Amino acid sequence: MKQLIYTFPEDAATSTGALFWSAPKRFPRPLQFSASDLGHLNFVSSASILRAETFGIPIPDWGKNPRKMAEAVDRVIVPDFQPKKDVKIVTDEKATSLSTASIDDAAVINDLVIKLERCRANLSPVFRMKPIQFEKVRVSFVSLLSEFLL
DSSP, X not given: OHHHHHHSOTTOBOTTSSBSSOTTOOOOOOOOOOTTOHHHHHHHHHHHHHHHHXXXXXXXXXXXXXXXXXXXXXXXXXXXXXXXXXXXXOOOHHHHOOOGGGOOHHHHHHHXXXXXXXXXXXXXXXXXXXXXEEXXXXXXXXXXXXXXXX
């Protein structure tokens, strides 16, 4: 998001002179993470617990204690954002939308299978990912890995 803001500041104009950030686009405002914000902390905690359970990683006691979680999160050093120069962000919706006729399902599936096999080669032979039940949605090995690979 910060790269997008760097590339297209709030007052950026299109090639026709219109404001880039006009309806339906709204100028994004990045949140500054704060371990003292319970919403931020709950998000990190929930995502961490889900990931740990999926990968069979034991959850430490402090992982379920908001105060101790905040202390652990505060120790994480996140480098300041450094914008990349000359980044090309495609803004033409026609150029970024794929028509269903242009998608070769077999090629997409083959590509995913190859990527999954490469990832599997790096795993321990005894590794087993545990799907997590979400109301009526099931998160599986393939859906999780495809999110990371795409």
